[in-house]
Amino acid sequence: MNSQAHYYQNAQNKLNPQSKLHLVQNPIRHHIRIIPLDAHYTKTTRPDPSSEGKTYSDHTLLKNTIHCCDQFKEFCKKFPSWSYELGRFTIIDSITYDSNTQTQINYCPFCGQKIKYKQVKS
Structure with missing residues (x-):
């Protein structure tokens, strides 16, 4: 043996x-080599069209982000899991008539890999 x-x-x-x-x-x-998920995003500050003089931040996930596993990649295609407001992957906890409650996730819900968030200067 x-x-x-x-x-x-x-x-x-x-x-x-x-x-x-x-x-x-x-x-x-x-x-097997496990691929970490590096979520690269840009932060853009834009004028708020509904109120004069105020701004809001928009966090956009870059297209070249490599997902840690195929299950999370497919999940992100089917369900909007990136929060433009928070700049993080989220899971929606509850939905009300006015809004929803989002919970930030720091680990992949499928393979358990830590998600590293990195802001890229545009």
Whole structure:
């Protein structure tokens, strides 16, 4: 028995049945390089059209952002998860007639990678 096979045999003895199945299906999982999510955005201050003399900030996510996993990338395509007001990925907690409540997320809800937010000067 080679050392790699011996390692997986010992690992299978210590894990629960579901983990054993996962380990057998993908024995090199720990060698996969995980891509961090760097959310690059620009901040633009614009005049508020509804009130004279006031401004608001618009945080725009750049198109060259590489997502950490395909599930989060597909989620972002289907649901508006980037908040232009906050400059963060968010999940909507509740929706009322007037507004909604957003919760900022700092980790990918699918793979658990930390999201690094970086403002790029335009």
